[in-house]
Amino acid sequence: MRRHSFGVLTVEELYALRLARVESCSPAAVIEALEPLVGEERKALLLRVLASRLESVSVLFDQPYDPHNGAAVIRSAEAFGIQHLHVLARAGTPFLAANSVTRGANKWIDLHCHPTIADALLALRSKGHTLVAAASDGELEPEALGELDRVCIVLGNEREGIRPEVLAACDKTVRVPMRGFVESLNVSVTGAILMHAATRGRAGDLSAEDRMRIFARGLYFSLRSADKILDGLGLTR
Numbered sequence: 623m624r625r626h627s628f629g630v631l632t633v634e635e636l637y638a639l640r641l642a643r644v645e646s647c648s649p650a651a652v653i654e655a656l657e658p659l660v661g662e663e664r665k666a667l668l669l670r671v672l673a674s675r676l677e678s679v680s681v682l683f684d685q686p687y688d689p690h691n692g693a694a695v696i697r698s699a700e701a702f703g704i705q706h707l708h709v710l711a712r713a714g715t716p717f718l719a720a721n722s723v724t725r726g727a728n729k730w731i732d733l734h735c736h737p738t739i740a741d742a743l744l745a746l747r748s749k750g751h752t753l754v755a756a757a758s759d760g761e762l763e764p765e766a767l768g769e770l771d772r773v774c775i776v777l778g779n780e781r782e783g784i785r786p787e788v789l790a791a792c793d794k795t796v797r798v799p800m801r802g803f804v805e806s807l808n809v810s811v812t813g814a815i816l817m818h819a820a821t822r823g824r825a826g827d828l829s830a831e832d833r834m835r836i837f838a839r840g841l842y843f844s845l846r847s848a849d850k851i852l853d854g855l856g857l858t859r
Contacts, residue, residue, distance in 0.1 A: 641729055641839070647852060649838035655855055656841040656848060668840040672833045674826040675703050679767075680751060680774045681817065682708040682742060684784050686809065691780055694810035700727035702817040705828060705836075708734045710742045710788065712779070729843060730836070743791055746774050753792040755784055756812050758805065760797030764819030767796060775816045780809045 644652060657665065681699055686692045692709075699707045736742035746753060751774040754767060767773055776792055778784035784792075798807060798815050807815075828836070842848045 643849065643852070644839055644842040645835075647838070649834045651855075652838035652842060652852070653834065655851055656838075656845060659851075660841050660844045664844050665841075668837055668844075671703075672826070672828060672836055672840075675705055675828040675833070675836070676821055676824060676826060677705055677749075677829060677832065678772045678824065678827050679704050679817070679820045680706045680708060680746065680749075681813065682710060682746065682753070682774050682776045682788075683813075684710045684776070684778050684788055685712045686779055687781050691808070691810045695777065695813050696731065696733070697727040698810065698814040698817055700731050702814075702821045703826070704731065704817060704821065705832065706732050706734065708736060708742055708745065708774070710739060711735060711737050729839070739785070739788055739791070752794065754794045754796050755789050755792040756798070756809075756816060757784075757789075757795040758797060760795035762794055762796040763799060764796060764816055767816060767820035768822055768824065770820075773820055775813065775820060777809055777813050 679702075681695065681704060683692070683695055686695070696707060734745065736745065743753075749772065751772045752770050753774050753776055754762065754770070755776040756778065767775070775796075776784060776788065789795075796816060798812055800807070806812075842852075845851070
């Protein structure tokens with residue numbers, strides 16, 4: 623997919639005004655206002671998904687060039703319950719994602735764009751994550767990711783891979799074993815395989831604060847009249 627194709631969105635467009643609106647409000651106030659108006663089945667689904675959501679697994683993407691890959695990693699992260707996706711910016715190449723591929727997954731996860739390598743590393747190290755880089759000759763196999771207490775999967779740009787200075791900062795490397803003639807997989811496929819291995823069997827560990835915040839977000843997106851209700855109450859953070 624080309625970067626100027628129809629339906630390719632910037633980070634600002636992925637996290638549109640509606641999402642910014644609910645995130646600007648107190649989660650507790652949003653829940654108090656909207657929860658009584660949302661059906662029990664919908665609320666049960668939101669709570670069930672949030673109960674298995676993960677903060678102990680995250681992804682750092684050394685910014686993709688192809689918007690399809692960017693979107694596919696967002697969608698995989700959401701599918702495997704990973705709450706935080708970090709993107710490391712590359713000069714002159716803004717992060718883009720194809721809306722037709724994300725299919726709304728972007729409104730459920732938190733996307734953090736870091737301007738420098740140091741900024742990204744600080745954010746992840748402060749959370750105690752072990753950084754594991756995807757590499758064709760990696761020392762670990764995917765199953766080992768599930769044994770790490772807190773892990774960040776580092777994925778490379780599809781054109782240049784992981785930059786040397788990012789790779790040097792990683793604690794370990796991981797490979798996806800293959801038995802065919804091809805020597806590598808598409809980065810979004812590799813990411814999905816590693817995310818599955820890292821999250822499999824892991825109990826949900828999202829903080830109470832984040833569960834409340836995402837629950838408020840879910841209630842908001844469940845009601846067409848949510849903006850009108852919040853406007854009427856004058857809710858702001």
